[in-house]
Amino acid sequence: MKEAINQSRLPTPKTIFLSLIILSLFILIILSLQSHNSLQKPISTNPTHGLKIRPGYTSYDTYIHHQLQKTTNPKLRKIWTTRDWARKIWVFQRFFNRLKQEKLLSTTSKALCVGARVGQEVEALKRVGVNNSIGLDLVPYPPNVIKGDFHYQPFDDETFDFEFSNVFDHALYPDKFVGEIQRTLKIGGICVLHVAVSRRSDKYSANDLYSVEPLKMLFNGSELVRSRKVDGFGLDTEVVFRKKNI
Numbered sequence: 001m002k003e004a005i006n007q008s009r010l011p012t013p014k015t016i017f018l019s020l021i022i023l024s025l026f027i028l029i030i031l032s033l034q035s036h037n038s039l040q041k042p043i044s045t046n047p048t049h050g051l052k053i054r055p056g057y058t059s060y061d062t063y064i065h066h067q068l069q070k071t072t073n074p075k076l077r078k079i080w081t082t083r084d085w086a087r088k089i090w091v092f093q094r095f096f097n098r099l100k101q102e103k104l105l106s107t108t109s110k111a112l113c114v115g116a117r118v119g120q121e122v123e124a125l126k127r128v129g130v131n132n133s134i135g136l137d138l139v140p141y142p143p144n145v146i147k148g149d150f151h152y153q154p155f156d157d158e159t160f161d162f163e164f165s166n167v168f169d170h171a172l173y174p175d176k177f178v179g180e181i182q183r184t185l186k187i188g189g190i191c192v193l194h195v196a197v198s199r200r201s202d203k204y205s206a207n208d209l210y211s212v213e214p215l216k217m218l219f220n221g222s223e224l225v226r227s228r229k230v231d232g233f234g235l236d237t238e239v240v241f242r243k244k245n246i
Contacts, residue, residue, distance in 0.1 A: 051174060051214035053207050063172045063206065064138070064149075070204045071117060071139045080118045091232070092124030095192075100128060104190045104225070104240060105162050112136060112160045114153075114181065115167030119144030130162070153180040160184055166194035166235055168215075169205040178218040185243045191222065194235040201234070212239055221246055 057063040070076065080088075099105040107129035113121045116135025122144040125133040135145035136153065148154045150165075151173055163181050171177035181191050195209055209215070212227050222241040230238045 049213065050211040051207060051209055053172065053174075054205065057172060057206070060172070067170060067204060067206075068138060070202075071137065077118065080120070085118075085120060088120040088233070089124045089127065092121045093128055095194075095230070095232070095238070096124055096128045096130070099190075099192065099240075104192070105130065107131070109161040110159070111162040111164070112155070112184070113145075114150045114163060114165035114177075115170060116145045117141070121164060121166075125164075150180060151176045153184050155184045157183055158186045158189075161186055161189050163189070163191045164194075165192075166232060168193050168195050169201040169207055169209065172206040174207055174214070175218055178215075182219065182221045182243060185222075187243055187245045189243045190225070191219070191241045191243070193239045193241075194230065194232045195237050195239060196235050197237045199234065199236060212237065215239055215241075 057066070096105060100107075105111075109130050109132070111125050111130050111133040113119070113125070113133065113135040116122055116137050117139075118141045119135045122133050122135040133144075135141070136148040136150060137145050138147065138149065139145075140147040146154075150167070150171065163185055165181075168174070168177065185191060193215065195212075195215070197209055197211060200208060212224075216224055219241045222243045225240040225242050227237060227239045229236060232238070
């Protein structure tokens with residue numbers, strides 16, 4: 001009699017099956033809530049004094065999508081390749097000729113333009129004799145610009161003698177942006193950045209820079225060569241670094 005009562009208290013296979021289903025549903029709900037919260041959590045800002053990451057990006061895909069809205073805009077691309085084409089090349093040529101005079105750039109340099117869009121700066125480098133030049137951007141523009149993300153450059157270590165960029169303000173992760181430049185520069189290689197310090201950048205910028213000090217901290221494997229005021233399409237400061245042998 002006692003054995004029969006004990007057996008009646010044992011859970012049936014049907015009860016066990018239903019319990020497992022309920023437990024599985026509970027786990028799925030918890031995981032779903034955690035995933036939702038992780039997407040809603042804003043990307044942390046860089047604590048470096050003088051550099052602020054703009055809020056609003058819930059994921060890296062959201063950031064890339066926002067950047068592509070500018071890069072793929074048909075009206076802007078038409079302007080870049082027609083009305084602005086010759087004017088920008090001429091201005092970039094002036095910058096690069098000065099760098100050649102200062103022995104920071106030579107015709108034998110292997111050069112990369114980071115965030116080159118349609119490649120006016122690449123064309124300018126070639127016109128001043130730096131023929132081994134290429135640009136990198138989310139959207140390719142052959143033959144001068146190949147596809148790539150400047151947070152994850154698709155090049156080997158110590159590939160370039162010279163790297164130029166005027167899109168630092170578009171970097172969501174400035175440390176990765178700078179880290180990739182330092183990784184792909186050769187020892188003694190030169191990086192030239194055009195940045196906005198005295199004025200705010202456009203609505204597609206991912207960060208705001210308030211002095212050159214954060215750049216000096218980020219370029220921890222390089223030495224500051226110089227910094228000067230320029231007028232470069234809304235960017236007011238030119239900063240030059242040389243990669244150290246460490």
